[in-house]
Amino acid sequence: MSNLTNSLYNLRQMDDLADQDTLIHRIHPLVKLLLTLFYLIVVVSFDRYEIIRLIPLCFYPLIVFSLAELPLAPLAKKILIVQPFIIGAGVLNPLFDSQTVVFAGLTFSRGWLTFISIFIKSSLTVAATLLLIATTGMHRLAAALRLLRIPRLFVLQLLLTYRYISVLGEEANRLFRAYSLRAPRQKGVHHRAWGSLAGQLLLRTLDRAQRVYQAMALRGFTGEYFSGAPPRLRLADLLYLILWAAFFLLVRFVDIPSLLGSLLIGASA
């Protein structure tokens, strides 16, 4: 069960990453949140046969990633974790949509195009979301949501879910460690033990979650967390917002790749 420990560690790592101090980390959380939402909308808004036009959008995660000085491995791993689901969801497309198109001189079924575009879109959206968390942190993100007047209850729900996922992970970890120590020759958990193990896990997690909540309540937590004064919006934040938003709009409404292509062809002709 060491991979469980690892994934737990990874989860917490996201928050650790958020506590660095780089150009991107210093950007106002609200700006990053809005930009990420806008980015997601732009990515998703492209037609499912358009692949080439998605390519300029790769710049956003790449540039944010390198400016934020984040380590590659944990982020890449998390992006890869979701891919099997996407592949599962998109793999039938080539069969259903077998009309052919000519693309870059090659003939494809349109199903393949949609499959690839789903793949790219999901990678971009997951990457952008992970980067948001890794450069902002859950608590500042929650504060930003509150600035957007999202109801307190929803924000609280989000925060507690986030906190309890690691609680759940820790309990699972202990339980499986105890199990595997007493069943040394087994790989994984015997099917007869699954029921009681899962039940135990649920009860223990509820117990622990309750104690965590009690500890929070004793220190005056009433459903809203005040992570200090919200940082002030600086000129740099606005510039960052405007520049990226302008770039997204440009990519959305101007076909940059073919424009570049025709420019190149025009120059060579």
Next chain:
Amino acid sequence: MSHHKVEIQDVHYRYPDGYPAVNGLSLHIRHGESVGIIGANGAGKSTLLLLLMGLIFPSQGKIVIGDIPLSKKTLPLIRQRMSMVFQDPDDQLFMTTVFDDVAFGPRNLKLEEAEVTARVTQALARVGIPHLRDRAPYKLSGGEKRTAAIASVLSMDPDILVLDEPTASLDPQSRRRIMDLLKGFQHTKIITSHDLDMVLALCERAVVVKDGKIAADAPSLELLTQAELLESCGLELPLSLQGCPRCGLSSSAE
């Protein structure tokens, strides 16, 4: 002075599954007193603390802190005066850095950020871990976690400090450090523990809980030397009084 007194009057509590964990318990704690609550496993010590903090409510009886009767309405007031350190520091530390964790309480009190920083710095200095301020709590050692948990409560500036087994699972030196730390506090202290030597060192008064009731209540030195009484409540003499009962007793009987 009576403004930080704690009064528990004939309190009963049944867990939702019907188990009667506290049965008619009465206790009066004066201002500035430090009281050790001892008793066998399952005697009802932790339940008593939960009742005291208003995390669960008695089915019968009354609890008064200072002059304020404990009820859902008065909880915010009472929790500003009284803070509790949990048995498992992992339950208490949930922010990403020690600083944020210690700042959690003051921020919930809606203090100015400058005041919050001042309080956190002071609390960390008081428990001697200013160097840990930017570390992630889950990466600390057991003793460091416990110390951070105490700091996270001190930053609320409570009048009454409640601790559930503060020295459990600590190595001897960490235990000693926590004890020295607690000894330095002027607060009213309510401490549950199985560490009778700690109770002897820190608390002038000891209360034995048995089956959800008070079985004995006396000055620690007096109570913790009564081998028979302790044994009947599932306890033993403190180690410091065991090896050499005669000289231990004779030096403390006066």
